Amino acid sequence: xxxxxxxxxxxxxxxxxxxxxxxxxxxxxxxxxxxxxxxxxxxxxxxxxxxxxxxxxxxxxxxxxxxxxxxxxxxxxxxxxxxxxxxxxxxxxxxxxxxxxxxxxxxxxxxxxxxxxxxxxxxxxxxxxxxxxxxxxxxxxxxxxxxxxxxxxxxxxxxxxxxxxxxxxxxxxxxxxxxxxxxxxxxxxxxxxxxxxxxxxxxxxxxxxxxxxxxxxxxx
Ligand SMILES: *Cc1c(COP(=O)(O)O)cnc(C)c1O
Numbered sequence: 001x002x003x004x005x006x007x008x009x010x011x012x013x014x015x016x017x018x019x020x021x022x023x024x025x026x027x028x029x030x031x032x033x034x035x036x037x038x039x040x041x042x043x044x045x046x047x048x049x050x051x052x053x054x055x056x057x058x059x060x061x062x063x064x065x066x067x068x069x070x071x072x073x074x075x076x077x078x079x080x081x082x083x084x085x086x087x088x089x090x091x092x093x094x095x096x097x098x099x100x101x102x103x104x105x106x107x108x109x110x111x112x113x114x115x116x117x118x119x120x121x122x123x124x125x126x127x128x129x130x131x132x133x134x135x136x137x138x139x140x141x142x143x144x145x146x147x148x149x150x151x152x153x154x155x156x157x158x159x160x161x162x163x164x165x166x167x168x169x170x171x172x173x174x175x176x177x178x179x180x181x182x183x184x185x186x187x188x189x190x191x192x193x194x195x196x197x198x199x200x201x202x203x204x205x206x207x208x209x210x211x212x213x214x215x216x217x218x219x220x
Pocket of ligand 1: 023025046067068153194195196197211212213214215
């Protein structure tokens with residue numbers, strides 16, 4: 001199937017209120033432009049080195065999502081244009097994003113990334129670290145970041161009930177933070193979960209944004 005057909009098929013199945021982010025890592029700009037021509041405007045990349053050259057040549061109305069582990073020394077290069085950083089996985093990274101955003105007078109939307117999978121390799125906070133961060137004076141003094149919600153990746157597993165349980169745990173983290181720190185804040189509205197293999201389960205468990213690569217562009 002073509003990229004346009006893949007996108008059509010996804011759109012037919014996806015509730016309208018769920019945002020579809022096309023994860024374009026490893027794919028050349030010509031393929032991204034096929035997705036753009038099919039109407040997609042949200043694109044996600046996991047490496048700054050790949051994001052920058054693509055951002056430089058894609059149309060300016062693309063909304064770029066940084067979805068991969070972000071090193072502090074790379075933050076400055078993306079803050080001028082990034083739409084949403086999904087991968088805040090340490091308090092220090094949030095401090096850096098706030099500082100770099102302040103330098104250029106932007107407020108950057110971010111998500112806190114949580115470790116919900118069994119795999120050891122995946123980055124992310126746990127609930128306790130997030131509670132400490134959000135309760136700190138440091139955080140309350142940050143004027144140039146806006147926390148929009150949470151992001152997580154489920155285990156790469158055939159066991160659908162395990163995947164579902166992991167998404168459910170992310171949902172409950174989201175609810176707990178919302179009630180504890182963002183009550184009445186309509187901007188805390190994003191639950192980023194679900195990829196090509198598990199987005200249906202994620203949507204059933206309350207996802208508001210799915211990050212889909214191979215189901216759009218084919219395998220990497
Ligand atoms: C690569 C990636 C995706 C998309 O993965 P697919 O299985 O190709 O849909 C989603 N989220 C993150 C963080 C990724 O790195």
